[in-house]
Amino acid sequence: MTDVCVLGTGLIGGSLLRTLGPERAFGWNRSAPGARGATTAGFDVSTDLADTLRRATRADALVVVAVPLPALGAVLDAVAEHAPGIALTDVISVKRPVLDAVRERGLGARFVGGHPMAGTAHSGWEATDPDLFRGATWLVAADDDADPHTWSRVARMASDCGSRVVSSTSSDHDAAVARVSHLGHV
Incomplete structure (x- = not known):
């Protein structure tokens, strides 16, 4: 498999x-402490987003957007x-707003949304777990x-992360997740 470039090294992106391991994945993080934590653990993580995206283009990497929804734009x-022609996915818990934002920027041709149904109550690089996705459902x-x-x-x-892959449209995903997950928080 070609390289994977992860943008955001919090719980989901860092996990x-x-x-995937440092031989297969590299990335970017906005905050220096998060990037430093990943680098200390042996991963190639930069705080220079433009340089990371140019590297992803050269490597024909799959770019995974793993930032909170407010940082997506x-x-x-x-x-x-x-990196306008790069293969692109995300791990954000809502799909339709992400798809709309991607299309608004002309990036829809090589975008496929994703959502691993995994997580914890903790955040940041320190909370990452290489087994987080094992047995999880990944839309x-x-x-x-x-x-x-x-x-x-x-x-x-x-x-490859040990997840069970399921598929649906972005709109159907959001309606289902709203019923089974988000409604409980309301």
Whole structure:
């Protein structure tokens, strides 16, 4: 499998780095302490987003956006500027707002949304776990215009993490998650 570039080294992104290993994954983190934690653990993580995206382009890496939803716009703006043709996925818990933001920036041709149904109450690099995704369900979105090659890459990555891959449209995912997960918080 080709390289994976993870943007954001918090619980989900950092766990993805740990699961795939430093020989297969590299990344970026906005905060220096998060990047330093990953680097100390043996991962190639930078705080220079533009440089990381150029590297992802050269490597034809699958870029995984693993930032909180409020930070999504700025990260996608950087992807549009520095790596507009890259294969792209995400691990954000809602799919339709992400898909809309991706399309607004002209990045939809090689985007397939993703959502690993895994997590803890903790956050940051210190909370990462290489076994977080083992046995978890990982949605790989199957929207009408999903690129089949990117879809396969995302599904393979999820499977390599020990997850069970399921598929639905972004809208159907959000409706189901709202009923079974988010409604309980309300």
